[in-house]
Amino acid sequence: DIQMTQSPSSLSASVGDRVTITCRASQSITSYLSWYQQRPGKAPKLLIYSDSTLHSGVSSRFSGSGSGTDFTLTISSLQPEDFAVYYCQQSFSTPYTFGQGTKLLIK
Amino acid sequence: EVQLVETGGGLIQPGGSLKLSCVVSGFPVSSNYMIWVRQAPGKGLEWVSIIYNDGTTHDADSVKGRFTISRDHSKNTLYLQMNSVRAEDTAVYYCARRGNWGCFDYWGQGTLVTVSS
Numbered sequence: 001d002i003q004m005t006q007s008p009s010s011l012s013a014s015v016g017d018r019v020t021i022t023c024r025a026s027q028s029i030t031s032y033l034s035w036y037q038q039r040p041g042k043a044p045k046l047l048i049y050s051d052s053t054l055h056s057g058v059s060s061r062f063s064g065s066g067s068g069t070d071f072t073l074t075i076s077s078l079q080p081e082d083f084a085v086y087y088c089q090q091s092f093s094t095p096y097t098f099g100q101g102t103k104l105l106i107k
Numbered sequence: 108e109v110q111l112v113e114t115g116g117g118l119i120q121p122g123g124s125l126k127l128s129c130v131v132s133g134f135p136v137s138s139n140y141m142i143w144v145r146q147a148p149g150k151g152l153e154w155v156s157i158i159y160n161d162g163t164t165h166d167a168d169s170v171k172g173r174f175t176i177s178r179d180h181s182k183n184t185l186y187l188q189m190n191s192v193r194a195e196d197t198a199v200y201y202c203a204r205r206g207n208w209g210c211f212d213y214w215g216q217g218t219l220v221t222v223s224s
Contacts, residue, residue, distance in 0.1 A: 034210040036152075043201055043217055044144075044152065049210035087152055091209020095167050096142075096154040 006099035012107040021102045023071045023088035032092040035073045039084045109133030116218030129185040129202030137180040140205035145198035192222045
């Protein structure tokens with residue numbers, strides 16, 4: 001199975017800050033990497049797929065980069081609604097696996 | 108408008124069975140790859156099963172032989188038959204569509220399954 005490791009596990013930031021979350025795969029997944037946002041009590045929401053393609057309707061504050069085994073999600077200027085949990089996920093091979101999540105907290 | 112609505116969750120005793128449904132509107136279930144993902148209370152996301160457009164399926168090892176994913180073209184509905192459930196199957200179960208590059212682009216709101224005696 002491909003293991004996905006996110007860092008940090010939690011992150012405190014302020015509105016307007018730029019933040020970066022990293023995700024590392026245990027083997028190459030080429031560009032089969034997606035990022036999701038999950039607010040409390042809600043379903044996950046797709047932000048980015050193919051490591052850098054913004055899903056329809058998602059704010060351009062979100063961007064992704066990387067390929068192979070190392071990936072990043074960047075939020076350019078945090079807004080109040082961005083404080084949530086973020087997950088990376090590989091779809092290179094089954095079992096599809098997620099990172100453990102990064103909780104973005106208000107400082 | 109795309110909508111996925113899960114139903115069927117509830118309290119079930121260990122060893123029991125339960126069938127979850129996911130009614131889809133906005134795209135045909137049979138033409139798409141559909142998946143189930145679960146989330147135990149306070150935990151992360153875990154992929155459970157996938158059904159491909161040709162009808163073949165693939166399950167996570169944790170549910171293999173106990174859970175079965177299926178679909179009904181006429182009802183445009185996805186199912187998850189859960190048998191021999193265990194306490195560790197307690198989770199919110201989400202259905203979703205697998206889209207481009209394997210992403211999960213549309214999700215339901217989830218249904219809670221609690222396994223307890």
